[in-house]
Amino acid sequence: MSEEKWTVKFVIFRKKGDQPARYDSYVLEVDPEEYVIDGVERIWAFHDRSLIFAHACHHSTCGACGMRVNDVEKLTCITKIRDVTTNGGTLKIEPMRNFPIIGDLVVDMTRMYAAMDRVHAKAVHPLSAAPLEGEDIRPPRDVPRNNGNEYLRLADCIECGLCISACPVAGTAENYLGPAVLAAAQLQGLKHNPDLLDVVDCADGLWRCHSAYECTAVCPSNVDPGWRIMDLRRQVVGERLKRWFVKA
């Protein structure tokens, strides 16, 4: 936070039940170092108690507060106002795409949770399966250990849904598993989880991806789904070849 004060116009998508959608504007004095979610919460607290929006942890561990900010998917609790507008500027806040709207800024992410369940995505990983440093996806050589046991940590993917909202394919194919889900399958590896092969190797699985890499561009949590989908394709081809030879 700083002493600096900006005036910013928040233009918020509104929708209640069967009523038509509209945009409401609220002019707020903000500190540019504040996060977008702080502004949205203040609109609810001081301007309009009918507004609904999703949020929980306010520090990017839960993934609840994904929205579209000036047409780009953002996790609003870690998006500083300074980084997405200017003094006197506008912040257009809309719900994520490719999910049904529950109301205002809230969407129903059942589609993603159901698919994450289908690939048995892990919420907590051993440290070796989810390395911390470097761009290399392979585990580092020295994984710290806890008295001989592996440390566990919460997965990088916070299931915020931003990748599915940004994906140009998810909008046209509602049964497409989606980037977060394919990334979760890749992370587990087909070699150790052969039952995942049929889930991902199908029309609504990884062949639906057009390699737009929008998922990777908007991911707030270091998952890099685009890279993982390409790697999963290599894994699938490898497994298919192996099975073909075994059958023969």
Next chain:
Amino acid sequence: MSKLHAIVIGAGFTGVAIAHDLALRGFAVTVVERGPIVNGTSGRTHGLLHSGARYAVNDQESAIECIQENQILRLIVPDAIEPNGGLFIGITDEDMAYREKFMEGCAACGIPITELSPKEALRLEPNLNPKLQTAFTVPDGTFDPLRLALAFAASAKANGTVFHLYTDVVDLLTDGQGNIVGVKAWDRAADKRFDIQGDIVVNATGAWVGHITSMAGISVPITPTPGVMVAYDKRLTQRAINLLNKPGDGDIVLPQRRMMVVGTTSFTIEDPDYVPVYEDHVQLMIERGSNLIPALRQTKERGAYMATRPLIGASAPGRSISRTFKAYDHKETDNVEGLVTITGGKATTLRLMAEKTVDLICKKFNLTIPCTTAETPLLSYRKFYVN
């Protein structure tokens, strides 16, 4: 006989745990929450699964509750917890003066600790302040607040609980003689207003309990006590790191996913609906946090946030108030039938708070149904969305 219907106001940690416990004990349950699951204090927790060691000197009642509940939660909800343990590190001579009391307190509360030499501690956690004089291992953990709550909510839902999210309680329904028989609700997602009748209303709104009790013309002595926390963009330890001293500001640094979270400050306010994140508090967090882990200073801020604890007791400031929770039957305290308020406590003791509250509710209805939440593994948090 048809089931008794309980209306739980609030889907924070206490509300979802109570809903789960009530559903297991055979109640029909409706949860009414004005936002999504854990949007208030619970979601914005630090995320420390307390071993109890922090309270082992000053508040042994809390400490014993913590260590017992810590062990239970590890078993019933594994998919929201990093169970890596914690360290208490002593750096200054003043910290070292606390060492004896700390060891005695942990022994008295049954908290298993092991003292490490500075060398051993730095081998386990190379980013600790190299000036540390001693370190103790404790069974702390870290949890994901949303997924912890969703696991309780998913299990409640599987046992028939109905959730009305984004729905305000705008008033209480009375029988004309001041007794509570339900709530008036406003579903803000669909912009619909409706009444819900119930046999008992449970006010589990934490720092906001006064908003609900005032609808019945009564009050509960709690002090909304916010604190600021700051998340940094790099994971520098695997364990929760605590300062070996009496509880103070910014003396806990936690790993979570790829982050470190430093907390917290403590001050009191009147209305918890919106509290800004103060710049001086953020500065204090980096100063205190980097006393434990110097490399935090080279790490980028990722988020800064504020949560309002509901501390029991009306007058004394912040930390000196007991952290233990209280459940009030307003028939006994205010001669208002049909309303129970639960407040106080902390995330680590959510299950126990629910057990005590539901015990009290069962007693009101002359029921003797034992609590089974300590032995019942929770469903995956995703089952809240997927049947």
